[in-house]
Amino acid sequence: MATATLPLLTPNDFSSDREVRWCPGCGDFSILSQLKKVLAVLNVPREKMVFVSGLGCAGRLPYYLSTYGFHGSYGRAPALATGLKLANPDLQVWVVTGDGDALSAGATHLIHALRRNVDLKILLFNNEVFGLSKGQASPTARPGTRTKTSPEGSFETPLRPISLALAAEATFVARTIDVDVNHMSEVLEKAAAHRGAAFVEIYQNCKIFNDGVFEYATDASIKTDTVIYLEHGRPLLFGRDRNQGLRLNGFEPEAVTLGHGITMDDILIHDERASEPTLAFLLSRLIGPHFPECLGVFRSVQRPTHQQLLDESFLQGDPPRLFEKLLAGDESWLVA
């Protein structure tokens, strides 16, 4: 896909001529600008990149990029993108979706793209609310969220995108946050490099309808206590002094402070390459206020992509018959 002779691209080369129409202060701006920076260094020609999206605020993103783009229907982007990859496996295909798009209307399509391991980069902008439709509860809305459709506070149990992606057998699963630009670049680059379905949940602030919902993870004064940055092969530590960590007590995770008999040997070591996603799933369940939330790569394993499996399966069994032979079928006869 990548060629060595590509002209150097700048983030600006990825801007379209369209005026960006998100609300001032929306987290989407930060994601878009970070994304352009990452695209510029991927060494993939612009014409080989396609952004496929569904509906909602996130779905508008393809219009603001100068790559190919397809803005589909509610929730169907993973299916569109899968078809596109079947037609031309050489393309680098990104799916941009939101929590309403991917998890309300499109949950079916999302999980099947993941289980098939289609070589897609799926970015789910999670703001826990329906934005473009003007403020209703989304499937990720945390309990108590007040919206037009949950005036007394949301009471349905929210879906956790990372847990769902892991359950759907995704081979790359990560989480980052709109304002942490360096972390986001790092995660997006890793997702782009992954062969197979890469799923990235991006905590994204909706300024208008759910402002500040991720403040605990962005506020510098507290985030050291509320966030664990996942690093492969490193102990799961957090806290200003990095003296707190996670350990296992039976099947239950525990947040503990080092000292008083608790040593580094007790602390769980992150392993994003574990063949079973058990640890990743456990980490995906951690939420405040009792636990810090994890940012970074939960899982990154190699499994043959959908395309590879298709190619392999094509080689199995009988070789394809010549088209003329197919036309004539198994039994045919000549009339002179």
Next chain:
Amino acid sequence: MATHERRVARETPRKTAVRPTAASKPAGAIEERDAVVIRFAGDAGDGMQLVGTQFTMASAAHGNLVCTLPDPPAEIRAPVGALAGVSGFQVHFSSHAIHTPGDRLDALLAMNPAALKANLPDLEPGALLIVNTDTFLPDELHAAGYASNPLQDGLLDSYRLLAAPMDQLNREAVAKVKLIARETGRCKSFFALGLALWLFDRPLDATLRWIRDTYAKNPVMIEATTRSLNAGYQRSAALRTPAVQVRVAKAESEPGRYRQVSGAEALTLGLLAAAHRTGLPLVFAGFPLAPASEILHQLFEMKQPNVKVIQAEDDLAALNLALGASFGGALGVTATTGPGFSLQSEALGLAVMSELPCVVIDVQRAGPSTGIPSKAEQADLLLALHGRHGECPLIVLAMATPSDGFAIALEAARLAIRCMTPVIVLADAYVTGGAETWRVPTLDELPAIDVRHAKPSAGKTFQPYGRDEHLARPWAIPGTPGLEHRTGGMEKEAGTGNVSYNPLNHEEMVQTRARKIDLAVDTIPPLEVNGPPQGDLLVLGWGSTYGAIAAAVERCQRKGMSVAAAHLRHLSPLPKNTGDVLKRYRKVLVPELNAGQLSKVLRDAFLVDVVSLSKVQGRPFLVREIEQKIEELLRNA
């Protein structure tokens, strides 16, 4: 279109005198007929679909023209011997052109009392009735609802009964081969087949070849089924009444290679031919829903390089997969039915808005909702024409006969690519499940399909929603430098393709999309009339009713009536001369397997007060039903 339409179609009366011939067959007597309709019926486990298919193959290879209709039970596992579990397969074979699998039966092979009960009403008096007497036991008779044994109570006196203890004869035939009970049962269908092949003087070679291929890895079954087949073939000669063979002479056909083809096979081959002809990759996505799943199976079966087939998570995903593939420069195709087609309305809107070429095959089934999954209906016409929100025109075609699937799939691909639009092909289980004799086209007979992927032109800004002479927008595929653009479901500004909420632009785009479909009319053939070019009555049909209408009209014409037939394969846009043709007849009869949907369309488009002949029973028209209506209308003319 179907081979037989190019020939002058003649249906001559069937009954001819029994006359002995000098054939070397032991029974001596051979009766010559022009055509025979036989139905094989038995329990779901009796292998009737296999017997029917093999019998058809042998008849076609023998040189007859064939037209078949499988009638599998809706329940996959109905109780043994129950009426709900009866599986049927009807074969019409002939020495001249035929249009349908036949209304009435000249012969019935019934493997058990339930099969007899379910099918006897369709049997002509005096017809040949072959029964497996070993199943006429108290339990089976009871399950079929017979109070007394029809073999003994005189019910069958008006038929030429051939009563054979098939279980026993088959067991004797395979006694020397080591088989388990289930395998012995499987062999019984070959015994029945052998019997039928002898009775109708068909050669065994095609079946023997099939057995060798199918059981290549199981020599014991080759041995056993061959023995059963031969036993049926030979034993029939020794059976008492009526040891008369029936012979249907070869048909005269134009030179070429022939085969029999089912509608599902023909559609699949047509899609593959489109890929072959254009060099485009074909991406087919389908969700398993009967009866459309047969096309999905065929595509997996006929694997080809450059063709990718995927089982989608649902029908809405299937069309999105196809559409994504079309965006990527492939020919995206899906096949669905009933509930799946309803689900696809959303994606059809997206396909119309993004103006991408894709093909949706709707194998209509009896609805609404789950309806009767295995039964044919034509009740999706209005849904296909209008069933989307917004002003959402697209091209709608309908296949007329099983072999027409080939031509219609190619036509759908041609129009989709030329007009940059989704094309719906309406079929139903009657045409996709039915089969007929087909002259195999040579590769150079395939129609040309012009594909123009857009290329960048220096100095010009690319206009993704610019238009060519057909009002089609350019097909600019990802991977092409300089043509990067965004498409999707939001209204586009003419030319630039930018999202636009401008009211006048919206109206212009609505009109442009409609005009684009209207313009396709210039590339489609005019409506042809078979019969007097003007007069008292025109019978106008569409889709799978072609055969029944053609046969009925020809019968009436032979009786001297002034009646013409015409058939629509293009429903949107309608052929240019449709209105003119309709106005040349005092009456227009429109037979449809729905409550009168084409009639509505025609009244609306041409202010012609057509007479609707509606049938919504999940069954095709009988020739006689249309014939009677024609006679009635002409009587009152």
